[in-house]
Amino acid sequence: MRTKLAIFTLTAVALIVAVAIAGPSDTKLGKTLPKSGEVSGWDAVSSSYKYGSGHGIADIYNGGYEKLLEDGMEAACTQNYKNDSRRINVYANEFDTSSNAKGFFNDETEGSGWSSVGGVREGAKYKKTSSVVVGHVHRGKVHAKVVAQGTSDAQVDAVKDFLKELSKQIGKEY
Secondary structure: HHHHHHHHHHHHHHHHHHOOOOOOHOOHHHHOOOOOOOOOOOOOOOOEEEEEHHHHHHHOOOOHHHHHHHHOEEEEEEEEEEEEEEEEEEEEEOOOOOHHHHHHHHOOOOOOEEOOOOOOOEEEEEEEOOOOEEEEEEOOOEEEEEEOOOOHHHHHHHHHHHHHHHHHHHHHHH
């Protein structure tokens, strides 16, 4: 009996550890995130990847995730990137339908100040704010968001590069 309990306990612990160390390549949505070096000069920050589905989306989006679920979001993941002292955060969101992903993209990029990104299959836009550069892209059932700390021209270029890479990776997976 002790042997069965020990085996069960070891199996449970192994599963918990596997989930805790899961990386972007462990989920279809995670595979849409750029790997280190796929956007020139940018590396993924070790242990920054998070994934959540259903109510687990709260692990990615603290507030308002219930509304995201109502809008058809089924899963989300995030990864942080670094290039020397520069930082970028990327979020990928899988929706139940492509029209819900596009609707979310349209809601997020509503208003003035948005610029389109060329070379992207569906929609991609970015905008400078007072402290960050924000970009959004959608393709099929996936919407992704890029947030660059700072507003230098280099950060604007990096956001555009991330949006192009995300569009390409999303197209491979979905």
